[in-house]
Amino acid sequence: MKRPAAALVLAAFAVCLASAAWIPQAPPARPRPTPTPDGRPTRLERASESSCNECHAEIVTEWASTLHAMAWEDELYQADLVGRKKAESCHGCHAPLPLHASGFEGKPQARPDARHFGVSCESCHLAPDGALLGPTGVATDKHATRRAESLTGTGSNALCSACHRTTVGPVIGIAKDFEQSELPAQGKSCVECHMSVVRTVERVGVKRDVRSHELQTPRDPAFLASAFSWKLLEADGRTKAVLTNLAGHRVPGLIGREIEFRARALDASGKEIAKATLVLDTSSYLPLGESLEMELGARCAKVEIAGWVRDPRVEDARRFVELTLTP
Ligand code: HEC
Ligand code: HEC
Ligand code: HEC
Ligand code: HEC
Ligand code: HEC
Numbered sequence: 001m002k003r004p005a006a007a008l009v010l011a012a013f014a015v016c017l018a019s020a021a022w023i024p025q026a027p028p029a030r031p032r033p034t035p036t037p038d039g040r041p042t043r044l045e046r047a048s049e050s051s052c053n054e055c056h057a058e059i060v061t062e063w064a065s066t067l068h069a070m071a072w073e074d075e076l077y078q079a080d081l082v083g084r085k086k087a088e089s090c091h092g093c094h095a096p097l098p099l100h101a102s103g104f105e106g107k108p109q110a111r112p113d114a115r116h117f118g119v120s121c122e123s124c125h126l127a128p129d130g131a132l133l134g135p136t137g138v139a140t141d142k143h144a145t146r147r148a149e150s151l152t153g154t155g156s157n158a159l160c161s162a163c164h165r166t167t168v169g170p171v172i173g174i175a176k177d178f179e180q181s182e183l184p185a186q187g188k189s190c191v192e193c194h195m196s197v198v199r200t201v202e203r204v205g206v207k208r209d210v211r212s213h214e215l216q217t218p219r220d221p222a223f224l225a226s227a228f229s230w231k232l233l234e235a236d237g238r239t240k241a242v243l244t245n246l247a248g249h250r251v252p253g254l255i256g257r258e259i260e261f262r263a264r265a266l267d268a269s270g271k272e273i274a275k276a277t278l279v280l281d282t283s284s285y286l287p288l289g290e291s292l293e294m295e296l297g298a299r300c301a302k303v304e305i306a307g308w309v310r311d312p313r314v315e316d317a318r319r320f321v322e323l324t325l326t327p
Pocket of ligand 1: 164253
């Protein structure tokens with residue numbers, strides 16, 4: 001009887017050490033998403049009817065304002081189905097059966113009922129045996145839980161890719177860009193860019209970061225701006241502004257999006273000496289990790305750049321970034 005007791009003391013000591021060694025996290029790499037209010041979509045009205053709402057209301061609220069929740073109700077989606085002979089073949093990603101049942105390789109299967117929940121909680125979390133899969137699988141008497149690789153860091157790339165890898169309808173399979181790049185090997189994931197760390201929880205004495213289900217989307221100007229880096233190059237008395245894609249895939253990543261940059265080169269007195277525009281759209285997209293140059297003529301004192309985005313849900317182009325570069 002002595003041994004187990006000693007082991008218990010040791011275990012308790014180890015836990016104390018672990019919590020003492022816990023260092024407060026640096027501020028989240030990305031802030032909470034703040035989409036422009038008129039950028040639409042807003043939220044799924046019937047979200048609170050989800051069976052998870054009773055206990056995971058905060059997550060349901062986050063999810064409700066994304067196109068995952070609205071993937072079925074989305075007016076562009078519904079409009080696109082009108083007159084299609086095989087509309088049924090579209091529903092597998094917009095109102096899917098639980099993906100852990102059908103696997104991530106084949107085409108996701110459509111759900112016969114409750115389609116208004118779109119890409120629902122169960123789509124990503126429900127295992128074939130009824131357990132709810134998560135990043136830690138913490139035990140609870142509310143339902144069975146299990147830890148799953150597919151909901152943990154880079155392991156979740158396979159889950160996201162199951163729907164985002166295929167080019168179909170207006171959709172570009174941008175997850176392929178990501179899969180074919182160096183990023184997965186560097187330990188990068190879709191969730192680290194698209195699901196911000198927004199709170200920490202303490203479970204059985206272990207603190208961990210929790211990511212928001214409110215996805216980062218191009219409706220948030222700051223997030224869209226984070227897709228790009230700029231630098232000014234001068235050679236032979238001429239100036240070039242160089243734009244590089246920092247996102248995890250091509251930009252823009254969806255048909256019907258247009259991003260326009262307008263640059264003005266100014267001399268020391270503030271007089272405009274050159275200007276240029278650059279448009280990114282479906283046919284002239286900027287591939288992952290690649291750069292484009294804007295020629296700005298003669299040597300200048302500074303360059304002012306404004307970025308505008310157009311998407312089919314919003315009438316007017318929106319300005320999402322303004323910056324000034326100096327040589
Ligand atoms: C393999 C999964 C998959 C299938 C099958 C699928 N979609 Fe989608 N759909 C997506 C994804 C992923 C997005 C979001 C893409 C993005 O935001 O980059 C999307 C978005 C859309 C949008 C919104 C586009 C926009 O401009 O915002 C429409 C419309 C749409 N799909 C129509 C269809 C139609 C019509 C079909 C059947 C022909 C279909 N989808 C089948 C995955 C799928
Ligand atoms: C598109 C897939 C997807 C959908 C839809 C989705 N989740 Fe998640 N969920 C994830 C991923 C991925 C994680 C793990 C994030 C991480 O790396 O920490 C997660 C984490 C969680 C966690 C664990 C949180 C933590 O870190 O302790 C819970 C609980 C959860 N989700 C519940 C829900 C509920 C409830 C819904 C519906 C409102 C939902 N999820 C919808 C993908 C999804
Ligand atoms: C009656 C309350 C209740 C309901 C309803 C409920 N859950 Fe939970 N769930 C919990 C509790 C309690 C935990 C333990 C962790 C916590 O406190 O978040 C948990 C844990 C989880 C986890 C594990 C997170 C991890 O540690 O990896 C996931 C995933 C999850 N729930 C998803 C769901 C989904 C999806 C639904 C709806 C289909 C749902 N839950 C419905 C109470 C509930
Ligand atoms: C079951 C299929 C499916 C899975 C799995 C899935 N998505 Fe999506 N996702 C969609 C569809 C469908 C849309 C767009 C719906 C529309 O426009 O009508 C979408 C939209 C998005 C958007 C744009 C959201 C917005 O509100 O503008 C982002 C970002 C995104 N997904 C990221 C992810 C990430 C990250 C994962 C993995 C954690 C993931 N998706 C897993 C189907 C899926
Ligand atoms: C390094 C960060 C990063 C990674 C990794 C990343 N993304 Fe993105 N993603 C972005 C940025 C920034 C944007 C906004 C620019 C744009 O709209 O193209 C974006 C846009 C999107 C959109 C919206 C496209 C639209 O026009 O509505 C979807 C969907 C998406 N990403 C899915 C994914 C998926 C799925 C993965 C993993 C396979 C992934 N992303 C990996 C940064 C990232």
